[in-house]
Amino acid sequence: MIEVQSLHKRYGTINAVNGVNFEVNRGEILGFLGPNGAGKSTTMKMITGFVRPTSGTVLVDGLDVQEHSVPVKERIGYMPENGPIYGEMTVVEFLNFIADIRGFSDPTQKEDAIDHVCDLCRLNSVRHQSIETLSKGYKQRVGFAQAVLHDPPALILDEPTDGLDPNQKKEVRKIIRAMAKDKAIVLSTHILEEVTALCTRVIIIANGKVIADESPESLLQRNKHFNALCIRFEEADLEVVKKGIKELPEIANAEINDGALEVFPKNKQSIDNLILKTCRDNEWAISHFEKRPVGLDEVFWELTA
Amino acid sequence: MTQVLPIFKREFFGYFRSPVAYVFLIVFLVVSSGLTFYVGQFFDARVASLSTFFTMQPWIYTFFISAVGMRLWAEEKRSGTWELLFTLPVRIREAVIGKYLAGWAFITTGILLTFPLLLTVGYLGDPDWGPIFTGYFGSILMAGSFLAVCSFTSAITKNQVISFVISVVINLCLVFLGWSVLTDLISFLPVSWIDALSNFSYSTHFEGFSRGMVIFEDLAFFLSLSFISLLLTVIILER
Numbered sequence: 001m002i003e004v005q006s007l008h009k010r011y012g013t014i015n016a017v018n019g020v021n022f023e024v025n026r027g028e029i030l031g032f033l034g035p036n037g038a039g040k041s042t043t044m045k046m047i048t049g050f051v052r053p054t055s056g057t058v059l060v061d062g063l064d065v066q067e068h069s070v071p072v073k074e075r076i077g078y079m080p081e082n083g084p085i086y087g088e089m090t091v092v093e094f095l096n097f098i099a100d101i102r103g104f105s106d107p108t109q110k111e112d113a114i115d116h117v118c119d120l121c122r123l124n125s126v127r128h129q130s131i132e133t134l135s136k137g138y139k140q141r142v143g144f145a146q147a148v149l150h151d152p153p154a155l156i157l158d159e160p161t162d163g164l165d166p167n168q169k170k171e172v173r174k175i176i177r178a179m180a181k182d183k184a185i186v187l188s189t190h191i192l193e194e195v196t197a198l199c200t201r202v203i204i205i206a207n208g209k210v211i212a213d214e215s216p217e218s219l220l221q222r223n224k225h226f227n228a229l230c231i232r233f234e235e236a237d238l239e240v241v242k243k244g245i246k247e248l249p250e251i252a253n254a255e256i257n258d259g260a261l262e263v264f265p266k267n268k269q270s271i272d273n274l275i276l277k278t279c280r281d282n283e284w285a286i287s288h289f290e291k292r293p294v295g296l297d298e299v300f301w302e303l304t305a
Numbered sequence: 306m307t308q309v310l311p312i313f314k315r316e317f318f319g320y321f322r323s324p325v326a327y328v329f330l331i332v333f334l335v336v337s338s339g340l341t342f343y344v345g346q347f348f349d350a351r352v353a354s355l356s357t358f359f360t361m362q363p364w365i366y367t368f369f370i371s372a373v374g375m376r377l378w379a380e381e382k383r384s385g386t387w388e389l390l391f392t393l394p395v396r397i398r399e400a401v402i403g404k405y406l407a408g409w410a411f412i413t414t415g416i417l418l419t420f421p422l423l424l425t426v427g428y429l430g431d432p433d434w435g436p437i438f439t440g441y442f443g444s445i446l447m448a449g450s451f452l453a454v455c456s457f458t459s460a461i462t463k464n465q466v467i468s469f470v471i472s473v474v475i476n477l478c479l480v481f482l483g484w485s486v487l488t489d490l491i492s493f494l495p496v497s498w499i500d501a502l503s504n505f506s507y508s509t510h511f512e513g514f515s516r517g518m519v520i521f522e523d524l525a526f527f528l529s530l531s532f533i534s535l536l537l538t539v540i541i542l543e544r
Contacts (some may be wrong), residue, residue, distance in 0.1 A: 082385065
């Protein structure tokens, strides 16, 4: 649905985006991660046709964004960062304006579409309120509503949950997930849990380049502690246990740390049963057995720092 | 060009969503009439015509239309809404035309609201209506050119004040070039040069309209100035 091919953007001497390639198909939710200034927003703006690339192409549904900008924009729903919206309009006036531009000519169809997004984004209570008087959460939802009003096959969301409270974040994620079945969705975020909770694929971008493009699970496997165990024993001699465990062919390393033994598997495989069996066989009584919860934070830090 | 209408509607009604528009209209009407009656000494002339009213207009427009036009694009850029607008299925030229026409319609509303002046001259005497109607027609046309210049200056910056200052300077120059005081000052230059310079002035081309004449050259001047300014706006926004 969306194909980005060797995209470059230079601002003077700065390479904001430097040869980005990727593809997003319908049914995929692509998480776009990267430190501030990495080129995420610039890439998204080039996909939507707002920023002209220095070189490279973006194809949406097989159409070049530069050559067929209007048909491409018809196929995209875009929610810009910080939701810039005409504040002096009421929610319903604004959505009517978007519907007019999106070419809803039949009044009932237009009204239905507006009712639908108001229900979806829970905007009914503020329909006739001017947008500038709304809270940030509502403004974000209005931005989201305008992006999905025409039920586009491609959705580009620049930090859709930024500034929302935890409940609102949960709601927006639920809506995105519900829509993902038949759409290609690209969303940028700073929130790493959001990626694991929502995305089917992750791209990490740093200094304008893609440095990782894989599923959240395989990205998690890059974490040093993936499937690693932390074990405490009742009476056993830690040095003896460490030596015994290190000799197992499935074990990459074992370290004593603050009175506990940390065990790292080879090839990130699960070693829970193996270690439990070994301990039982050797009569090493376990007092604490823990598999460290792993997050993308360390992976992100290692890749981008 | 199907997208011009929704943009026009949003922009035109947008003026009336803010109290600034009403303040603008009132001040415009007070200043237009005040200058005609007091500075233009309407009653002392003892002539039932609006020529003094029309003479003041290029000067009034320089400031008032720059104030209306400064927000056309600068405000969209400052608030970031142009990012939303240009990611909707809209061609830049459609957006430029839609917003320009809305601003022009707003200013035209202001110009038409000076109708009590018409009633006054009609009541006080027996005016020649021809020059009054061509004067209004020319005035609206000239207002369009002033606004097109503002559209251009507004597109080059996201600061409304900067946009206002640049458009006042450009529009003031285009008024000054045909001002008799200036042409007297540069009378040492060859006449053809002075004529050429004053041909770039709003005042020169508006004079015919206020005397009841619709001359092709004057029409062409205002229309081409508007066209060129809007074209520059499109080019700048497309970059």
